[in-house]
Amino acid sequence: MSVKIYLQEDEMPRQWYNLAADLPHPPQPPLGPDGNPIGPDQLAAVFPMNLIEQEVSPQRWIDIPEKVLELLARWRPTPLHRAVFLEKALGTPAKIYYKNESVSPAGSHKPNTAVAQAYYNKEFGIKKLTTETGAGQWGSALAFATSLLGMECKVYMVRISFDQKPFRKLLMQTWGATCIPSPSDQTQAGRDILAKTPDTPGSLGIAISEAIEEAVSDPKGETRYSLGSVLNHVMLHQTIIGLETKKQLAKFGEKKPDIVIGCAGGGSNFAGLSFPFLADKIAGDDITVIPVEPTSCPTMTRAPYAYDHGDVARMTPLLPMHSLGHEFIPPPIHAGGLRYHGMSPLVSQAIMEGLLEPRAVHQLECYEAALLFARTEGLVVAPETSHAIAVAIQEAKKAKEEGKEKVIVFNLSGHGLMDLAGYDAYFQGKLQDYSLPEEDLVASTRILDNYPKPKVFAGV
Amino acid sequence: MSVKIYLQEDEMPRQWYNLAADLPHPPQPPLGPDGNPIGPDQLAAVFPMNLIEQEVSPQRWIDIPEKVLELLARWRPTPLHRAVFLEKALGTPAKIYYKNESVSPAGSHKPNTAVAQAYYNKEFGIKKLTTETGAGQWGSALAFATSLLGMECKVYMVRISFDQKPFRKLLMQTWGATCIPSPSDQTQAGRDILAKTPDTPGSLGIAISEAIEEAVSDPKGETRYSLGSVLNHVMLHQTIIGLETKKQLAKFGEKKPDIVIGCAGGGSNFAGLSFPFLADKIAGDDITVIPVEPTSCPTMTRAPYAYDHGDVARMTPLLPMHSLGHEFIPPPIHAGGLRYHGMSPLVSQAIMEGLLEPRAVHQLECYEAALLFARTEGLVVAPETSHAIAVAIQEAKKAKEEGKEKVIVFNLSGHGLMDLAGYDAYFQGKLQDYSLPEEDLVASTRILDNYPKPKVFAGV
Numbered sequence: 001m002s003v004k005i006y007l008q009e010d011e012m013p014r015q016w017y018n019l020a021a022d023l024p025h026p027p028q029p030p031l032g033p034d035g036n037p038i039g040p041d042q043l044a045a046v047f048p049m050n051l052i053e054q055e056v057s058p059q060r061w062i063d064i065p066e067k068v069l070e071l072l073a074r075w076r077p078t079p080l081h082r083a084v085f086l087e088k089a090l091g092t093p094a095k096i097y098y099k100n101e102s103v104s105p106a107g108s109h110k111p112n113t114a115v116a117q118a119y120y121n122k123e124f125g126i127k128k129l130t131t132e133t134g135a136g137q138w139g140s141a142l143a144f145a146t147s148l149l150g151m152e153c154k155v156y157m158v159r160i161s162f163d164q165k166p167f168r169k170l171l172m173q174t175w176g177a178t179c180i181p182s183p184s185d186q187t188q189a190g191r192d193i194l195a196k197t198p199d200t201p202g203s204l205g206i207a208i209s210e211a212i213e214e215a216v217s218d219p220k221g222e223t224r225y226s227l228g229s230v231l232n233h234v235m236l237h238q239t240i241i242g243l244e245t246k247k248q249l250a251k252f253g254e255k256k257p258d259i260v261i262g263c264a265g266g267g268s269n270f271a272g273l274s275f276p277f278l279a280d281k282i283a284g285d286d287i288t289v290i291p292v293e294p295t296s297c298p299t300m301t302r303a304p305y306a307y308d309h310g311d312v313a314r315m316t317p318l319l320p321m322h323s324l325g326h327e328f329i330p331p332p333i334h335a336g337g338l339r340y341h342g343m344s345p346l347v348s349q350a351i352m353e354g355l356l357e358p359r360a361v362h363q364l365e366c367y368e369a370a371l372l373f374a375r376t377e378g379l380v381v382a383p384e385t386s387h388a389i390a391v392a393i394q395e396a397k398k399a400k401e402e403g404k405e406k407v408i409v410f411n412l413s414g415h416g417l418m419d420l421a422g423y424d425a426y427f428q429g430k431l432q433d434y435s436l437p438e439e440d441l442v443a444s445t446r447i448l449d450n451y452p453k454p455k456v457f458a459g460v
Numbered sequence: 461m462s463v464k465i466y467l468q469e470d471e472m473p474r475q476w477y478n479l480a481a482d483l484p485h486p487p488q489p490p491l492g493p494d495g496n497p498i499g500p501d502q503l504a505a506v507f508p509m510n511l512i513e514q515e516v517s518p519q520r521w522i523d524i525p526e527k528v529l530e531l532l533a534r535w536r537p538t539p540l541h542r543a544v545f546l547e548k549a550l551g552t553p554a555k556i557y558y559k560n561e562s563v564s565p566a567g568s569h570k571p572n573t574a575v576a577q578a579y580y581n582k583e584f585g586i587k588k589l590t591t592e593t594g595a596g597q598w599g600s601a602l603a604f605a606t607s608l609l610g611m612e613c614k615v616y617m618v619r620i621s622f623d624q625k626p627f628r629k630l631l632m633q634t635w636g637a638t639c640i641p642s643p644s645d646q647t648q649a650g651r652d653i654l655a656k657t658p659d660t661p662g663s664l665g666i667a668i669s670e671a672i673e674e675a676v677s678d679p680k681g682e683t684r685y686s687l688g689s690v691l692n693h694v695m696l697h698q699t700i701i702g703l704e705t706k707k708q709l710a711k712f713g714e715k716k717p718d719i720v721i722g723c724a725g726g727g728s729n730f731a732g733l734s735f736p737f738l739a740d741k742i743a744g745d746d747i748t749v750i751p752v753e754p755t756s757c758p759t760m761t762r763a764p765y766a767y768d769h770g771d772v773a774r775m776t777p778l779l780p781m782h783s784l785g786h787e788f789i790p791p792p793i794h795a796g797g798l799r800y801h802g803m804s805p806l807v808s809q810a811i812m813e814g815l816l817e818p819r820a821v822h823q824l825e826c827y828e829a830a831l832l833f834a835r836t837e838g839l840v841v842a843p844e845t846s847h848a849i850a851v852a853i854q855e856a857k858k859a860k861e862e863g864k865e866k867v868i869v870f871n872l873s874g875h876g877l878m879d880l881a882g883y884d885a886y887f888q889g890k891l892q893d894y895s896l897p898e899e900d901l902v903a904s905t906r907i908l909d910n911y912p913k914p915k916v917f918a919g920v
Binding site: 002003004005006007008009010070073074081085103105107144147148166167170171173174175176371374375376377378379380416417418420421423424427 | 468470626631636836880
């Protein structure tokens, strides 16, 4: 029996899939500080126009440029595995498949959009990209992509991560990027913060401010900013994951999955796997689609659907999304990629349309799932990915109880080789489960009352 | 144009290739302390008999058990890439291909033999494997393999590495292995050393002694020792690399390579890629085959072919091989896997038969090559692997000078995501080139005068 299916390069999807074309209701626009919809021109200093066009495109299919396909072919198509050893350990009649995005050079799905964004920026005449990074996954992916395209890259890394995670920084440097701790003395935003609080550990909000400031203040106009999740064009670029998975499932002899699972922080790896299957669900297929988040940062399962800023410093437009409020500070759990206060507007709307069944899981269950997975399937996954595995195991156990041969697919979004400190904390019994208290949720979402409310859909 | 070729699982080789069958002269036997050849029985307390049979087998092809194929299919066949971006950067007419062994769950070629050894031990009724590890690559691979087979695994890790490289240890623990610092108080060998030198940083020699002692002193006889390189059966298991590469080159439209390159510490990744091509070379094909080592540990390029022990503590039989003397202590360079004093007897004999053209390279050239590779091809390689890349670049430049469209293949034996400290030292200008002084070579090889001399072949 085959345990994994490779596709050849000539079987790679030639187009990305845009869920916006198929959602029952059209997406709601981002709003400016005045509460009015903002147009493409207002984003032009931050992003190149060709990506802004993708951001607002209503087209169902968007061609992947040949050059991007060539770059993606460095590691794509990625394998789809059948988790035969895990199935056996669980004694389940379910068939569990996982798409292995950990085989990219940066170790996650992030390069799928990094490569596309770098390409479009270069096409537009941009020479340098700036971005922020927390734990370092996204910064590494963009450093990788810009190095392939011969572009400059500057990464503002949250200072505490910069100091505590020297290897991610070295990885970016190996790919030729400049990675500096944020706040820095290289931007006004950074200098202001340093003047007030010289010993600050930094935050993603500050790093975003610095990266955007550097991009928009390039006198030659040859610098832009790049974001690794949340936005529509990022979700679009990731759909290659699900489109490949469909072809591979067919080669495994499966007509359709019963259950599709991905972890969701900003939403991009989840969207990448699931959106192409949502198209089939909208067309009538019976598919359960589950985005998974930690109970400590319950954006999808408990936060309101509201207009909110994407960053703490309120430099981004207001986006319609599930949000815990842009000042929400999640407790320190190790799945750094799942600690974001908001959620991709497209994923958020799909929840509101009744297309998704979000689920929150506790941290200890996730590590337990990751360990079982490592000791059966052999792959050591990122703490974020462990959330998807935990729910795949929940569903496989349920299939066992029900005696049903369900087809479960999840996205193995990244490996954990550079995140072993989290496993260490788990081994040492230092981790605890944590649910966000209701009063904290109420307090952190109060800020949303300041903004206009998005329309709410029938699916709720 | 295709930049990489995948094979499907049903295209995996079904047999390993044994170079011993085709060498112009038969391999010379290992010798006991008395200078007489030792037989299989004398190894039976250390290795299971089915692996000992492979160790001494004269058969050309040895079937890969179905169960081993199933385990290898977790990540094999591995892709063969064409390095189009590197070629372009070098402006070479040469075509450069690399076999990507870094996609295994442990990140290197090591699991190819770890999985096979664990399987044969389990077949033989063994419940637990012991081994030593320096930097941790081999220990991780064996931990991975034993976890898939539900066996126990105990890894003695050189104390200084155990303290300095906590992530490798955590990786082994994640796969369920026990990893302890050596010397330990769990063996007589360890206790003796600790009594004399309580603050010792440990050494590979001590760790080997501890691992073997634990294996042979199991009163139930259910424990054996496992070695990750040097021995014939290890080379055998790795030949799947070269056998796959042949099929993939054919799909790229290449009849044969002109140049085959691998880095060589104990010899296993080099042998894995090159031995199947050596069969063609012996049959008359014009192929240049180059094992690469650091100038700081010039086993193949400068050390004599002699009988020597495989370990500092002289617990192994005498093996016929190129050796710097078993007390040789290489200077601390970062390519930990290339610091071994000896070399696989099969690789050593192939050198003596005139089949190989070993080359030594300096450390700075290797890191320079690794950086160029990272910034063109996108993969961050292990410091060991950078030696193979350096020589691939040398050969590609030579092809440019000669105006020849040569076909170059090298083995990308592992990624460097857990070895970024070496890159850091390079960036900071802390690394220096170093050639072993002639007087040090003379001094360290003097110990070889104590042992019988192997026969020397016509090829020299």
